[in-house]
Amino acid sequence: MPGTVLLLAASPVGRGRLVDAAGVLPVLAAVAPAVLSGADTANVVELADPLEPQAVLTRLRAAAAAPGPLTVYLTGQLHLDRRQHRPHLALARTTAATVRYTALPWHWIREELRLRSAADTALVVDLHADAEAWKHITAHGLDCGPYTAVYGRVAPPARRGLAEPAYMKTVATLLRSGHRPPLGTLHEQALSRIPEETRGNLLLAHAGGWTAAGTATTAPAGGAPGVAAPVIPAQGIPAQGIPVPELPAPWGPAAARPGDQSGVPVGDRPGEPAGRPPADPESVGDPPADPEPSGGSDPHAAISAAVRGGLHEEADGLAARYEEAAAREHGAGSEQALHWREVRADLAMFAGDPVRSCRAWLAVAEARLAAGQAADAPAVEAAVDRAHHQWGRIEDPAPARELGPALARLRLRVPGRRRGALENVQRQLGRLQAAP
Template identity: 50%
Template sequence: MSVLSSGVDTRAPGTALLIAAAPVGRGRLIDASPVLSALAAVPPSALTGTPAATVVELADPLDPQTVLTRVRAAATAEGPLFLYLAGQVQLDRKQRLPHLALARTTAATLRYTALPWHWLVSELAVRRPGTTTVVVDLVAGADAWRRVAREGLGFGPAVRLYGRVVPVADRRETPAPEYLRSCASIWRSGARPDPAALHEQAAARTETEGALLLTPSWVPPAAGTAPGEVTSGPGSVGVAAPAERPAPVDGAAPVDGAAPVDGAAPVDGAAPLPVSGAVVDGIVLPDGYAPGPPPEAVAAAGREAPPEDGPPPAPRPDGPPRRPSAQDPHPAILAAARAGRHREAAATAAAWERRESRAHGPGSLQAIHWLEVRADLARLARQPALSCTLWMSAADARLTRRQPADDPDVEAAVDRAHHQWEQIHDAAGARELAPRLMTLRRRVPGRQHGALRVLERRLKALRPA
């Protein structure tokens, strides 16, 4: 059996997603798209390390939803997934969150025309550990550079991350993604190094002075590291620290990584809780999230009803919801779940769902959001039957709102329901939920080919002899 050094089975076809994105006009910090021609000249098998591979290219995409859809589709691949990304990262002015700038992005429209980085992180967080590799060649704006150099790019330990991030330099010159070009040159020479060796060779051929070089062993610099000091994790190439490094706030580690889910089903291509911020235990924290409140405040929040002075703003219908709020309940709920207080977390989320149902209606986006939060909390509590039921209810609610069957949020809900159904070990319980899931899956086939057949085969195997 041919395997990569990570232990990924390379007999399954691989998928390579190549994205090169940068604004058109004065806001361009990198000339990204030409690197696609260099990567396209490489045999697809070299991009994925598998005998057979599918390659998808996105050159200077215009719309963040288009990029999200392509990433989400690629994330459903059963075999190894390699994401090669060239572009520029900037922070939006309001929430101060990193975004991948796209062709129509300007400083004033960043929040609406760029791809929020946490969307990308959350789509990959649910894949089985060791099956996903991200290779980046990025230029970071001044604010984004300080954040990335301090915290990294937010992919958890389940994703292997390699690449180079450089700070914005002389605006009179537009740099090119030389790191990825070096990777392509190595492959075109006939060499097929493993990802770690490829990274070392590409870094040796590329200008790296003052750059952030990322490897899976890279860790954020410790608080108090002297400005300009080079820090690294075990085996990492090294990181040039920024000129200014605010000390991390206690408990604000950017990523703990998505909790591995045993026996991931091939249809599970959806990301958990598409809300803003870092991914922790499979939940993505909300916009503007800072470290959570003290433990006593978390405990109190788990016992109390939601505040009566205003609910979180409604989710945006055109993408993952954004909920900046002075009294955002998500951090307290997440903290309770991570501490094992699953009943407290579920009760608080249910209280918010009831409140939003009263305020906006049972089928409102606000109420559906909290239904989906409850579904993911059930997953964290290892209650797959309950999680499956709640995800099916969320899918039904979205379809009742006349969201189309190919809407990404509808597909995500059905995919998650299907995945959680696959985790049910009680045959009788799985058979009980199967008819409803079968009906949903026929209506919402999703982007994973053969998902309905997978469901039918397992149901057949569960029937009594």
């Protein structure tokens, strides 16, 4: 089975540029695709200084949906948006004032990869942070989720001049030998070659999986790993998950295609309850551990297998059992129970039942709002976006007319990140109500 490689290098044009990110692409492109991937063959997608976060999201989503191993080589710079103080990957048009709208939210990357297996999903990163982002990341870590192996470094802003992506260039040089060692070994080899360039950096080395806490260290004067820095640990469910199809936009074209920028930015995609207190929008993280009525096995792996086999009722039945167990143990409005409600909403989508999926996402959004979560909390925005997406796929006018008013009411409270969402619902609902 061929692998997939995504080469993403991005940094702003002009004075906001901290690192010559695109300069690493010729070195990476000289490496054989199979070596970049670690598979026998591989498809390589290259994005050099992309302009629009939606275009990057579309390519990342397609890569995440592809079968086989996925490796993302990511070079660029991190900034915080001024509203929610969340890390974003700066793109070509990003400025300090437009981070929220022109940069790629880091949690989009985490979310697109969340349902893959850590055994075949890896991020190799060479990132430079501006002063605000550096302060945030050294305090809170860079959360990549428990389902992705992550290796690389985050560097503070350079004191003078344009920084070089020395770590990624070293990785590429090592790979040009024609051999890809285990990524942990490759990471250590790269660091040993550039101790001065990585001095004081935040070094990332996390093999993925639910049993391991993320490893992040700062490199002291010698450049070797040193004192552990704060990092959000991996927690929750094991690393297997439900296969993810390429998702169409919530309205507009029937499916998102490469380069299509009409889709809504979904923020944190649904299905991600908080492993920390839900009142904090930034706390929305990985699913907490769940009760296991069927024993110690991983329910997500069993559900994934059922979906792949077309056994959609069996998959939903298993998820329903876990939802009931979580509700008994933690309460119907708990993050544990909401996680399984979100899983069931996704399962309805996989089964081709947009009515049931839309209804489930509407219920999840209402439950989160009733629990006091903010209208712009990522999990709330994501639930409404998914409900909107599924509502747009309902072909039968009767259930579409039934669910439309509830969606419109939610859109009044949760407009989301893309302008025109409420107007789209109202316009579509008007057409439905006018039809015989």
